Amino acid sequence: MTSAKILVVDDEPQIRRIMRTTLTAEGYSVYDARSGEEALVAVREQRFDLILLDVNMPGIGGLEACRSIRSSSDTAIVMLTVRSAEEDKVAALDAGADDYVTKPFGMPELLARIRAALRRLPVSADSAVIRAGDLEINPSTRTVKVGGREVRLTPKEFDLLQFLATNPNVPIAHVKLLQAVWGPDYGDEVEYLRTFINQVRKKIEKDPAHPRHVITEPWVGYKFQV
């Protein structure tokens, strides 16, 4: 499992901090929002695998935010509520939450529910090992093998290769690749791509001059061939 993206929505800075450290330690990539409004903006701009949503917030509350998010997305939603009243549970689930946890809760329990909610998602296409000829890409351990021999890739190199490999045989535009690996702020720094593609090829291709996996699509971008 390449780290799932989790959005933490809570108005208390302390809680956000604890969540961030704990979830980061578990290998998730964590984002946070301080209010329902912020959460809605974030959801509109990015795709998250799971959203941790506090019920009790000023402004747009958790329930309303939940309904709004659910109406436009199938992200897993776990709600945090102080009261354990039955009606709250019903309200949360009615609003479209997948699960809910009542404060105070232990971290192990929360983590378990997060794992459970993530598992429910449609086919974690990420955790499968990708094979292509003598090449073997393992997203969970972030390792790559060429003909059984392990090859060491740097973080960026691996991200690049993985993104290409998860869309095999499909040409991917320069800009799209850049944004996927470097983030949304990188629009036209295509030089990065050139140098890193070159680097990756030197490590995984027998003959970097005539690559068999990382193919360049002239005037378009690159593609991964199986």
Add this chain to the structure above:
Amino acid sequence: MTSAKILVVDDEPQIRRIMRTTLTAEGYSVYDARSGEEALVAVREQRFDLILLDVNMPGIGGLEACRSIRSSSDTAIVMLTVRSAEEDKVAALDAGADDYVTKPFGMPELLARIRAALRRLPVSADSAVIRAGDLEINPSTRTVKVGGREVRLTPKEFDLLQFLATNPNVPIAHVKLLQAVWGPDYGDEVEYLRTFINQVRKKIEKDPAHPRHVITEPWVGYKFQV
């Protein structure tokens, strides 16, 4: 506090899924294997507190896997069998299983047997002596021996080494290590790790410059190698 690690071995995906969700909800950390072969590999690489082992599998069957595991480990083993024949029961226990459950079984019953099996282990997670090459870690006395000679570790040093050693061959992220040893409030003080890892290496490695047990995983964290 650390939830018990359970390995589920079954060739049917459905059963693995149900087990996973149920056991996870109970607070266990669940791993699975699809065959006896996979189970043996997993056991070689990690330490589990309990193994749920289906008898009837293609390839290496449950009984054979059980014998193999038992020969090198004292993990609790609970077998799952379809038939309730007395001979099967005997065969299972002879192979070294601690208990067995006949399908179809109710989840409450299975959970009860799991709890019982875990209870039977003399505080297994903590008291088992960990060996790796010339290294010997004794959690109950909190002592470490290198080639028979006892080495003195400070409390923090020992905690660090122990946590790494209880998850052998698995890279552990910086943040996770920090939180496990220093507590949940330590998010990014990675300097501590550096100094203590260095300290531990000087004490347990013949050549600290080329460590054989405490291995650094660049850009990720550290791992303990057996």
Add this chain to the structure above:
DNA sequence: GGAATCCATAAAGGTTCCGTAAAGACCGCA
């Protein structure tokens, strides 16, 4: 054919990460 664009490759800073040493802070204990 010539100019422009794109691509592969190499290589120079700048930054981050890791190992190592060492000084200061804290604590228990005589």
Add this chain to the structure above:
DNA sequence: TGCGGTCTTTACGGAACCTTTATGGATTCC
């Protein structure tokens, strides 16, 4: 109060990685 051990914090050099620039070859378009 002083002492020894442990933990925290800072500092620094080397290595690995990322960014950036430069150069030459290939392809396209006019």
